[in-house]
Amino acid sequence: MKKRELGKSGLYVSEMGFGCMSLPNDLDESKKIIDAAIHAGINYFDTADLYDGGRNEELVGHALKGRRQDIILATKAGNKMNPDGNGWSWDASKAHITGAIKQSLLRLETDYIDLYQLHGGVMEDNVDETIDAFESLKKEGLIRQYGISSIRPIVIKRFLDKSSAISIMMQYSLLDRRPEEWFPMIQEAGASVVTRGTIAKGFLTAEGMTRAEQANGFVDYDATDLTRTVQELSEQSDDLHAAAIAYVLRDQTVASALIGARTIEQLLDSVIAYEKQAGDEEIIRLGNIARKNIYKEHRL
Template identity: 85%
Template sequence: MKKRELGKSGLYVSEIGLGCMSLPDNLNESKNIIDAAIHAGINYFDTADLYAGGRNEELVGYALKGRRQDIVLATKAGNKMNPDGNSWTWDASKAHIIEAVKQSLMRLETDYIDLYQLHGGTMEDEVEETIDAFDSLKKEGIIRQYGISSIRPTVIKRFLDNSSAVSVMMQYSLLDRRPEEWMPMIHEANASVITRGTIAKGFLTAEGLQRAEQANGFVDYNAAELVQTVQALSEQSTDLHAAAIAYVLHDQTVASALIGARTTEQLLDSIVAYDKQVTDDEIAQLESIVKKHIYKEHRL
């Protein structure tokens, strides 16, 4: 599997990364999926302290034992669990981030994190304090690099302008092209995009039409538009799953396209799709079918 540099960080991540949020809450099943991912050449694994209240980090840490040096491990912070264990509040303070990383390190059973990400962000945050927390952790060697996971252009630009962040995680796919407007800005900041929602909840797979018919729409597509668009994409593409992955990787600002998997079979479906050749002509044809929405809020 090919790798791309994450910003100008010196970290090289596989073009397909495993979004670990979907992993089953079973140590052996999760380990089997991660084993299959590593065998396929995936070296980038992404989790968050919020997922399952920290349980997801424990699953990932268990599965990666003995192979830490071979992978790029990413997690996120900023959402503090409330005492009830079922809800959380936003906290981008330095005190919380410094404490959160300690807890993540314990759950992941590691002494450093390759990519630590702010898991959201608002314009009301004391961004200088937040960035100082990440810079301090990087200076101490607790994290190697840091980034932000956000779809808000205002928040992203302010964070990139005032920090040495190397990545921005955004929902991006053929059915959600909103990030494209901001790709040049991210590239100019020497950062890369990590995509989530790469196959758009499965709408961009062989099961896409069936899923679309049971949905109430997606992004700015209403229910009818979603069905019509997925049908048109399916008819135009030789393999929509492969085309969906190739599409997001077509822009070199994208370093890695995350895919989630609840089973090994789901993971292997995406690996097979990634390995298929998709021509530039096919990508252009599919691009002509879909809308190019823009973010309506949080604009610069």
């Protein structure tokens, strides 16, 4: 599997990364899936302290024992669980972030994080304090690099302007092309995009039509538009799953396309799709079918 550099960080991540949120809540089963991902050449694993109240980090830490040096490990902070365990609140303060990483390190059974990400962000944040928290953790050696997971251009721009962030995680796929408008800005800042929602909840797979017919829409597609578009994409593609992954990787601003899997079979379906590498003509054809939507809120 090919690798790309995250920003200008010196960290090289597999073009297909693994989004750990979908792992089953079982130590043995989650380890088997991560084992299979590593065997397939995936070296980039992304989790968050919010996922299942920290349990997801525990699963990932257990699965990566003895192989920490071979992988790029990413997690996130900024969402503070309520004391009763029901729900969470937003907290981008330095006190919270520097406390949260200690708990993440314990759960992940490691002494450093390769990529630590702010898990959201609003314009009301004291961004200078938030960035200072990440820079302090970097100086301490607890993290190697940092980034932000956000779909708000105005928040992303401010974070990039004031920091040395090297990655932006964004929901991006053939059915959600909103990030494309901001690729030049991100690239100019020396950062990379990491995609989530790469196969759009499975709409861009062999099961796409079945899933679309059961959905009420997606992003700015209503139910009818979604079904029609998925059908047309399927008809115009040799393998929609393969084309969906190839589409998001066609721009070098994207360093890694995250996929999730609850089973080894689901993981292997995506690995096989990645390895098929859809051709340029097909990618262009599908891009002409899919709507070039834009963010309507949180604009610069």
